[in-house]
Amino acid sequence: MECFIRNFIYVYRSKKCITNHWREIFDPAAQIFLNSNVMYKDSNETDNYICNIPKPQLIDEELRDKLRSPRKYQNKVFERDGYKCRYCGIRLISQEFIKLFIKNLDSPIFQKGATNLSVHGIIINTWPVADHVFPWNMGGQTNLENLVSSCGSCNYGKDGYTCEQLGIEDPLLRKPILDKWDGLLSRINELKRV
Numbered sequence: 001m002e003c004f005i006r007n008f009i010y011v012y013r014s015k016k017c018i019t020n021h022w023r024e025i026f027d028p029a030a031q032i033f034l035n036s037n038v039m040y041k042d043s044n045e046t047d048n049y050i051c052n053i054p055k056p057q058l059i060d061e062e063l064r065d066k067l068r069s070p071r072k073y074q075n076k077v078f079e080r081d082g083y084k085c086r087y088c089g090i091r092l093i094s095q096e097f098i099k100l101f102i103k104n105l106d107s108p109i110f111q112k113g114a115t116n117l118s119v120h121g122i123i124i125n126t127w128p129v130a131d132h133v134f135p136w137n138m139g140g141q142t143n144l145e146n147l148v149s150s151c152g153s154c155n156y157g158k159d160g161y162t163c164e165q166l167g168i169e170d171p172l173l174r175k176p177i178l179d180k181w182d183g184l185l186s187r188i189n190e191l192k193r194v
């Protein structure tokens with residue numbers, strides 16, 4: 001079993017606690033990837049930490065794709081991938097829907113703030129991100145061939161590593177699972193009437 005852990009920042013404060021907890025619940029032999037520069041804030045441990053995986057080898061900046069942000073392609077990527085995370089398969093909700101929902105709900109709790117701790121956990125897990133499968137700073141291109149839809153957990157957990165380095169399957173080798181799920185795009189008009 002492989003897992004990325006990032007969002008446990010809301011509950012747990014030590015990597016030992018998280019690792020043990022995860023193994024108790026799910027799989028004693030689980031290969032745990034902890035990746036956080038937020039989780040250990042309280043103990044001044046701010047370095048990223050991934051079990052036994054060396055730091056990614058970055059390439060010179062001038063060799064990287066001039067376009068880093070996937071924004072130009074992201075909606076096409078989400079639609080192609082049926083609004084599901086290509087790593088873990090979780091359903092994602094369109095950014096437009098979430099923004100409108102936040103506005104309508106008008107709750108101090110359900111917010112997408114500027115910091116990790118001010119983003120509601122549900123939003124972290126459902127907000128779609130277009131992720132570079134082969135990391136941009138290792139030479140990955142910002143285009144439809146190298147971007148996949150990702151949930152926040154997988155995006156954060158994968159960080160700047162390749163699938164090979166993490167020992168996970170390349171999501172581009174699997175076709176997107178398309179069904180009726182559309183990231184709630186078809187329900188946006190209902191929210192607009194609220």
Ligand SMILES: [Zn+2]
Nearest residue numbers: 085088151154
């Ligand atoms: Zn995911």
